[in-house]
Amino acid sequence: MIFRKSNKNKSQAETALPLASSDEEKSQPAEPNESSGYLRRLKDRLSKTRKTFSDGFDKIFAGKKQIDDDLLEELEELLITSDIGVQTALTLIEKISSSKITDVDQIKSLLKDEILSILQAPASEPERSMSSPRVIMVVGVNGTGKTTTIGKLAAKATASGKKVLIAAADTFRAAAIEQLMIWAERAQAEIVKHKETADPAAVAFDAVEAASARGADMVLIDTAGRLHTKVNLMEELKKIKRTISKKIPGAPHEVLLILDATTGQNALSQAQLFNDALGITALALTKLDGTAKGGIVISICSTLKIPLRYIGIGEKIEDLQEFDATQFVEALF
Ligand SMILES: Nc1nc2c(ncn2[C@@H]2O[C@H](COP(=O)(O)OP(=O)(O)OP(=O)(O)O)[C@@H](O)[C@H]2O)c(=O)[nH]1
Numbered sequence: 001m002i003f004r005k006s007n008k009n010k011s012q013a014e015t016a017l018p019l020a021s022s023d024e025e026k027s028q029p030a031e032p033n034e035s036s037g038y039l040r041r042l043k044d045r046l047s048k049t050r051k052t053f054s055d056g057f058d059k060i061f062a063g064k065k066q067i068d069d070d071l072l073e074e075l076e077e078l079l080i081t082s083d084i085g086v087q088t089a090l091t092l093i094e095k096i097s098s099s100k101i102t103d104v105d106q107i108k109s110l111l112k113d114e115i116l117s118i119l120q121a122p123a124s125e126p127e128r129s130m131s132s133p134r135v136i137m138v139v140g141v142n143g144t145g146k147t148t149t150i151g152k153l154a155a156k157a158t159a160s161g162k163k164v165l166i167a168a169a170d171t172f173r174a175a176a177i178e179q180l181m182i183w184a185e186r187a188q189a190e191i192v193k194h195k196e197t198a199d200p201a202a203v204a205f206d207a208v209e210a211a212s213a214r215g216a217d218m219v220l221i222d223t224a225g226r227l228h229t230k231v232n233l234m235e236e237l238k239k240i241k242r243t244i245s246k247k248i249p250g251a252p253h254e255v256l257l258i259l260d261a262t263t264g265q266n267a268l269s270q271a272q273l274f275n276d277a278l279g280i281t282a283l284a285l286t287k288l289d290g291t292a293k294g295g296i297v298i299s300i301c302s303t304l305k306i307p308l309r310y311i312g313i314g315e316k317i318e319d320l321q322e323f324d325a326t327q328f329v330e331a332l333f
């Protein structure tokens with residue numbers, strides 16, 4: 001069963017491929033940490049989550065000077081509401097109550113420091129391999145943003161002069177190949193595709209072979225998304241992974257799991273299942289722009305020991321950022 005919301009008047013490819021609306025938005029993606037544009041954009045897109053946070057803080061702290069049980073309880077509730085996760089929320093509250101803080105103003109900066117240290121731990125892990133072509137297998141349940149993220153990643157890579165090849169190994173969903181072709185064209189990447197219902201592992205194999213023959217720097221493999229609880233999907237993905245490794249030992253160099261931030265805590269159980277089946281090496285969290293549940297980033301970093309590599313903050317080609325813990329905390333508070 002497919003849970004994707006369909007737009008009756010548009011093809012799926014059109015629905016999933018919004019065009020940049022202004023010249024400013026058509027510009028190349030900003031390099032993280034380099035421009036203040038990165039932070040400005042992040043702040044803007046995280047506004048829903050930030051509103052939950054800051055409005056919540058203001059309400060809790062209004063007129064209060066001392067830290068008491070009521071205040072801590074309200075704070076705990078706020079943290080849980082923004083999807084930080086019960087365990088992480090409890091840990092943070094425990095940190096506050098066991099600290100020597102007596103002044104409410106200091107709570108915010110303590111929280112900021114604690115959250116930063118949670119986010120920094122898994123995010124700082126270096127990328128695993130620099131071999132060429134670098135093969136990235138992209139997985140996730142349906143509708144999380146796999147194809148879109150591939151388009152955005154391909155665009156980033158080609159913009160920096162890399163030769164990118166995309167494999168259309170989602171042969172399950174109607175219009176998936178068409179959608180990917182549009183992204184490949186926009187990103188100026190090559191694409192390897194078979195016809196619908198073809199064996200996804202065969203597509204992946206051909207793509208990796210073509211990438212080696214043509215001297216590509218990067219291969220991005222799009223895969224089907226069905227319910228993660230369905231055994232078939234996991235078996236299919238395992239087969240793709242095995243097949244790739246037969247062609248290039250050590251590949252895929254990255255198994256990138258795409259999680260949808262709007263699904264909240266559900267993302268965690270998806271991650272655990274995919275990790276058990278495939279060994280996930282990195283995460284991308286999409287749709288942070290459309291949710292007040294951005295606290296899920298903290299939950300993910302504290303629970304899963306898998307680096308969060310990218311965040312999706314919009315539907316357009318430039319709306320993917322490399323995750324930066326410091327900037328994220330800055331944007332959150
Ligand atoms: N607002 C927002 N929308 C996003 C983001 N990433 C993806 N989307 C949208 O989410 C929808 C699904 O994206 P897809 O890339 O088609 O997802 P998928 O995982 O490939 O879906 P399946 O192929 O059906 O499994 C599309 O409408 C995208 O435009 C994001 O960061 N922010």
Ligand SMILES: [Mg+2]
Nearest residue numbers: 146147170176
């Ligand atoms: Mg897709």
